[in-house]
Amino acid sequence: MAAEETDEALMVRFCDGDAKAFDVLFARHAGAVRGYLHRVTGSGASADDLTQAAFLSVVKARGRYVRGSAFKPWLFAIATNAARDLHRRRRGEELSAEPTSTETVEPKVRDAGLEKLVREALVQLPDAQREAIVMHRFEGMSFAEIAVALGVNEGAVKVRAHRGYERLRELLRGVWTAEEAQRPEPHSGPREAGGNEP
Amino acid sequence: MNAPAPAVDLDRLKGPALDAIERSPRTQPWWLGAAGLAVIVCLAAVAGVGGMSSSTTQHASMLMRNVSTLAWAATMFAAALLAVMPGSRTLRTLLLASVSACFALTLAAASGYEAGAGVKCALIEAAVAALPMFAALGVLTGFAFDATRALAAGVAASAAGMLAVHLHCPDGSIDHQVVFHLAPVFVLALLTLALRRFLPSRTHAP
Numbered sequence: 001m002a003a004e005e006t007d008e009a010l011m012v013r014f015c016d017g018d019a020k021a022f023d024v025l026f027a028r029h030a031g032a033v034r035g036y037l038h039r040v041t042g043s044g045a046s047a048d049d050l051t052q053a054a055f056l057s058v059v060k061a062r063g064r065y066v067r068g069s070a071f072k073p074w075l076f077a078i079a080t081n082a083a084r085d086l087h088r089r090r091r092g093e094e095l096s097a098e099p100t101s102t103e104t105v106e107p108k109v110r111d112a113g114l115e116k117l118v119r120e121a122l123v124q125l126p127d128a129q130r131e132a133i134v135m136h137r138f139e140g141m142s143f144a145e146i147a148v149a150l151g152v153n154e155g156a157v158k159v160r161a162h163r164g165y166e167r168l169r170e171l172l173r174g175v176w177t178a179e180e181a182q183r184p185e186p187h188s189g190p191r192e193a194g195g196n197e198p
Numbered sequence: 199m200n201a202p203a204p205a206v207d208l209d210r211l212k213g214p215a216l217d218a219i220e221r222s223p224r225t226q227p228w229w230l231g232a233a234g235l236a237v238i239v240c241l242a243a244v245a246g247v248g249g250m251s252s253s254t255t256q257h258a259s260m261l262m263r264n265v266s267t268l269a270w271a272a273t274m275f276a277a278a279l280l281a282v283m284p285g286s287r288t289l290r291t292l293l294l295a296s297v298s299a300c301f302a303l304t305l306a307a308a309s310g311y312e313a314g315a316g317v318k319c320a321l322i323e324a325a326v327a328a329l330p331m332f333a334a335l336g337v338l339t340g341f342a343f344d345a346t347r348a349l350a351a352g353v354a355a356s357a358a359g360m361l362a363v364h365l366h367c368p369d370g371s372i373d374h375q376v377v378f379h380l381a382p383v384f385v386l387a388l389l390t391l392a393l394r395r396f397l398p399s400r401t402h403a404p
Contacts, residue, residue, distance in 0.1 A: 015225045022219065023212075030208040048211060053402060055215040061340070061403030064228045064284040074404075081342035081402035088343075089398075151287060151344075151404065 007071035015062050026055060029072070032139055033079050039134045040083045042123040050082040057082070072141070073148035080131055080149060087127065121171040129164030132157050231337050232282040239278045239330040239354050243271070246326035246362030255311045256370040262307035267364060269300045274357035278330075281350040282337055284404070290346040297353055301380050309370030319367050319378040323359030327386050331355035331393075338394055342402045345391060352390030356383040 013021035033054055038047035057078045065074060122130055131150060135141045147154040257263035273296065280290045334351035341347060360383050
């Protein structure tokens with residue numbers, strides 16, 4: 001029953017005091033948020049910490065959720081802010097020192113070498129471009145949703161994504177073809193909710 | 199490029215959030231923080247204005263005095279609310295732009311009368327703005343860092359100080375107005391921004 005409810009309806013229920021609605025939201029989005037943060041920070045340990053912080057922020061700041069507004073961009077805005085805050089606090093030292101993850105559990109990847117190359121290439125992108133690309137390509141979010149999450153207009157997101165894809169193509173020349181880089185991904189959040197390791 | 203299934207126990211990441219729900223099961227509406235900040239800012243302004251003598255020699259006319267005072271009071275109140283209101287970045291940007299109108303009104307209202315007032319006005323302005331500024335910083339640490347929020351909070355606090363000297367200071371010369379009345383508004387807003395950037399956020403929500 002609850003699974004059929006929209007994120008927005010669940011969030012309203014949560015704001016009205018139904019803690020179980022939060023459980024459903026967490027189950028739906030925690031994987032995607034962690035995957036996003038892993039790709040943005042390049043670190044599994046940081047992604048865990050930031051995912052905790054992001055959902056803690058959802059709880060603490062639920063009074064500021066604007067009823068009727070889309071939940072997912074709000075959640076990703078929080079996740080993005082958490083990552084930026086970490087980046088600012090550590091002045092990029094940790095992020096640049098951890099381009100390769102130190103996961104204790106190595107996921108079974110389809111092509112571990114390619115995954116690693118892409119992960120390393122993503123870490124080399126400027127924050128703004130990396131955030132836009134990860135949300136667009138890996139989380140299946142529309143440019144409009146990304147614009148809300150990043151607090152900028154849609155045009156700016158498109159420019160960031162375009163420049164990011166161009167840079168990725170340069171970094172992955174010979175590995176990741178231009179055609180594949182530009183291949184549109186289905187905007188299906190649930191696919192990513194279960195599988196978001198970079 | 200499809201990612202594999204994660205081998206991460208996500209449920210263990212939920213603990214702090216569940217603890218927070220248990221500690222405060224009721225949702226606190228955003229306007230409580232906004233109302234609290236607006237009250238503190240207004241009280242500071244009232245204390246600043248009421249605690250000192252009033253002077254009319256600073257202004258060219260009573261009309262200009264009242265209009266400019268009203269503009270600063272409205273800016274102060276709106277800035278306190280917008281600093282905390284969810285979303286509203288566009289409104290905050292407009293508000294920050296409208297501060298230049300307050301500057302212009304203040305200068306237009308100046309009589310040109312030189313009373314030899316000096317740095318004391320800037321010090322009074324800073325003193326009146328101090329409490330609201332720190333209160334605003336306390337509230338803003340509950341938000342992710344946002345420069346427009348910090349600047350709006352700084353404008354709200356410094357406008358309280360500005361109102362105090364606007365109605366107290368006898369000096370209506372342009373130089374004095376710019377250096378010791380208006381520049382401190384600018385400086386205090388930037389100081390609020392700098393302090394906010396330095397302080398850690400309690401939540402990352404916008």
